[in-house]
Amino acid sequence: MKRWAILGAAVVLAAGSADADEVLDVAERYANGGGYHWTPGNSGSPVTLTHRGxxxxxxxxxxxxxxxxxxxxFxxxxxxGLLDNKTFEQLKRFQRDWYGDGPNSRETLVVKAVERLGIGCRVEHADAQPGDFVQLWxxxxxxxxxxxxxxVRxxxxxxxxxxxxxxxxxxxxxxxxxxxxxAEGKGGSVVRQRTYVCRLDAPPANDxxxxxxxxxxxxxxxxxxxxEEALRxxxxxxxxxxxxxAAIALERIRRTRREFSLTEEELLAEVRRQVPDADESDLARWRDAGDLQLRVIDGxxxxxxxxxxxxxxxNSDAARRREKQDQRQGFDQTGLIARLVAMSGNADGPAIYPVKHHVTYTLTVKPNNPHAAKxxxxxAWLPYPQEYQQQRNVKLIRSAPAEHQIAPPRQGHRxxxxxxxxxxxxxxxxxxxxxxFVTHAWAPRLNPAMxxxxDKIGELYTTYTAERAPHIVLDDPTRRLAAEIVGDEPNPLIRARKIFRWVSANIPWCAEMEYSIIDSLGQKGLSAGRGDCGVQGTVFITLCRAAGVPARWQSGWQTKPGEENMHDWSEFYVEPWGWLPADASHGVRKHADPRVQDFLCGGLDPYRMIVNLDYAQELHPPKTSYRSEPNDFQRGEVEIDGHNLYFDEWNWDFDVHTEPLEPSPAQE
Structure with a gap:
């Protein structure tokens, strides 16, 4: 088992004057004794530390x-009030820095922790005073x-x-x-030069x-x-x-300008490629209907x-006037699901119809980047498949460069x-x-009667039914909506199906802006009534949690032949089956058999590469700068000497070949 951290460098957090009493009061409120347990896996904290539940x-x-x-x-x-605007992920990183497990924190520990979190700064020994925090080598x-x-003087x-x-x-x-x-004659062993001092900030109320x-x-x-001027x-x-x-806020503005960059003339030119007789009056009418996404930027x-x-x-009018498009025959996902349902009846377990995947993922930094000095x-961080439930036998064939680090299994982003x-x-x-790797279809035989x-006081239930702002917000309107959807249904499996059907019917898919400029994925989906797979999935997770059904994020790639792309979905938890997949974006299937209709609420096809078991988690090893995608992880991330490279500064290529290892019933 892992030890939580090293015992680290001498660090002092100078509280300063009246604030010192506050620190000392808290420090002395913990009773003497209680046992010293420096053992593997032990957190060492005398209390449970929580943030926003x-x-x-x-x-x-x-x-x-x-x-x-x-x-x-803490x-x-x-x-x-120093933690009011901090996220749960930031505080987890703060804890790791405090313990010496964070990047570049093993020498100065809490100095790095408070500075990285933005709640304190380093001071000299002469400025230290009672009520400071010290960690010594x-x-x-x-x-x-x-x-x-x-x-002692x-x-x-x-x-x-x-x-x-x-x-x-x-x-x-x-x-x-x-x-x-x-210090002569004292027999001491504390290294003065490795005693670091820092100060916890006073309550925020500043310029x-x-x-x-x-x-x-x-x-x-x-x-x-x-x-932009104020932030600079x-x-x-x-x-x-x-x-x-401030730098992240400024970068988000830059990204927003990039996402919302089309003038009316440029938009009309794009629309006319498919509606040749469209004019300015059409744009005005479609805009007034709320069907053209826009922002007013600097007037x-x-x-x-x-x-x-x-x-x-x-917009139905625009769709009707659109020149006829070539209707290419896509992958028959519903037909596959029907065959999976048939196979599951005789299967020994939920994992059926394995599909072998062979992936070559290439990330290429464009030449002449301003940060790319000799x-x-x-x-670079590239996506790598999880070893998880229906996804198995993960094997690295090669990497270039050859030296690499693979994140541990079950890491939030692998x-x-x-x-x-x-x-x-x-x-x-x-x-x-x-x-x-090999991914199986997941097709458990779900029976509401089972x-x-x-366990509503257990960690799993309390964690995955809790609010996790900003993306999972359980405010009164959301709870009322969830209650309207599920009604008085007591069975959590049926509640999840009701929510799945509601999202499928009421939150249609659309192309979405980059997640880094969306303040809340869940609230965006609920307010706009539309969104891409990640938005749809977060709405499903949010409503499940509001209805008392544990739910969480999952994402990676869909690998259906000819339709390979990034994709997000979800999981919800029901005993005795445990975590069950749900793809609210692909949603309810059009089919006569209810088992096929609702298959993607509890089951999943095998054409997936699971990369992420959570969102907004730290990369392995951690990244220095603000990520191109701070929530999801599919395309990869790059930085040069600590500077992030955004998506327009590099290219990615996902080359995947799939091979079913067993015939489906229709192929036998």
Whole structure:
């Protein structure tokens, strides 16, 4: 089992004057003793730490130093409102940094943790005072994370420190004194040069927060240029990787401008390719009907870059006038599902009809990138298949470069990580991963009469029925809608089917803007009444949770021959079957057999590559800058010396070959 972290460097979080009492009050509220348990798998925290209903760190057995100090700083930061605008994923990263498990945090630990989260900063020893947090390195190589009670001074010189923490000598929480190794005659072992000091911020109410609020207001009002000017004033180094709140907000504006870039003349030209007699009055009528996606940016109307294709999905008049399109015969998914239903009746288990996949994934950075100086390090994360339930026998055949890191199974986003140096900036730079795997169809025989009760106080139920803002919001209107859909139905399997049918009927698919500029996938789908597969899936997850059915994200690629593409779907949980897939985007199938109609609510075809078991998770290894896609992971991610490369700076190629390993009934 994994140890939660190393015991790290001496770090002091100076609270400062009146704020020091707040830290000391929290630190002293934990009773002495309680047992010191520095053991594998133990969190070390004396309490469970939660944020917006999600468990950041469970309560451990007894405590150890990092867990105790994290519990104190977490509570103080919550009291000061420093965590109000932080996400659950940010706080998980904060915990890992605090424990020394985060990127570049193994030396300075909490200094890196508070600075990366934006709730504190480093200070000098002379500025440290009681109520700070300290984590120290010793000459032996061991370390200790503590709350500073006072410096020990002799002749005006600091020779040691008195602190409160959890340690073996006090069998858990208690007070102790240690001395610096360079203090004569004290026999100390604390390394003064590796004692790092930082300060937790005071409660937010400053000009920076006001400026961020004003910038957000300006964006909402369509005044992008003014918002950009306000945000640039908050970014001390505009050449640094995009990682701060202000820099990310500025980057989101840039991406929004890219998504909404078409003038009316450009849009009309696109529409006329399929409706040659369309004119400005048609655009005005379609716009007034709400069927042309647009934003008013700095006083000018700009249309979504895929507004023309969506128009024919939204507007019956435009669809009627559209020149006849070639109707190509696509993959018969419903026919396959009908055969899977027939096969499942005699199957020994839910995994049937295995399909072998062979994938070559190539990511190529375009030449002459402004960050690609000779000797620069290019880091790339490519999609890699999970070992999960119906997806098995994952095997890497080759990678280029050959040296690689594969994320552990069940990681939220499963990646293969590659890096190389730029030799010639004028040439493209490619990364390749070739692998194979087998995906089965998942076709459990579901019977509502077999459904078991949930353990409603267990971690699984409480986690996957909780709100997870901003994308899964369980506000009163959402809960009322879920209640209207499921009615008084007590059976969670039937409740999930009702929600599946509602989403299939009421949230039609459309081409979607990049997720990085959508504030809430779930709320966007519910308010607009349309969205792509990720939006549809998040609406399904949100409504399931609101109805008391645990649900979560899953995504990757669909690999139906001739229709290979990125795709998102979901899972919901019902005992005794456990996690069941649901594809609300492909939805209810048109077929006489109800089992075929609802197959994709509990079952799944085998033409999938499962990459992601969650959304908005940290990559492996972590990325420095704001991701091109911060929620999903399908195309990959790239950065050069810490600078993100957006999708228009590189190309991807997903080459997949599929081979059924068993004949379906129609092929026998």
């Amino acid at each position: 999600q468990v950041v760190l469970p309560k451990g057995e007894g405590s150890f130093c990092c867990g105790y100090t994290l519990a104190v700083v 509570e103080v930061a919550q009291q000061r 010793r000459t032996s190589g061991s370390g200790h994370s503590v709350v500073l009670l006072d410096w 002799e002749g005006g010189e600091i020779v040691g420190l008195r602190y409160r923490s959890s340690q073996k000598s006090t069998d858990g929480i208690g007070d102790r004194t240690e001395y610096f190794a360079d 920076r927060d006001h400026t961020m609020e004003e910038a957000n207001r300006l964006v909402d009002a369509g005044q992008y240029a003014e918002a 004033a908050l970014i001390p180094d505009p050449t640094a990787p995009v990682a701060s709140e 000018k109307t700009r249309y979504f870059r895929r507004a023309a294709s969506n128009l024919f999905r939204f 000797g620069a390090t290019v880091r 990646t293969i990580y590659l890096e190389q140096e730029v030799v010639d900036p004028a040439k493209p730079l490619s990364f390749v991963a070739e692998y194979e 459904v078991l009760e949930y």
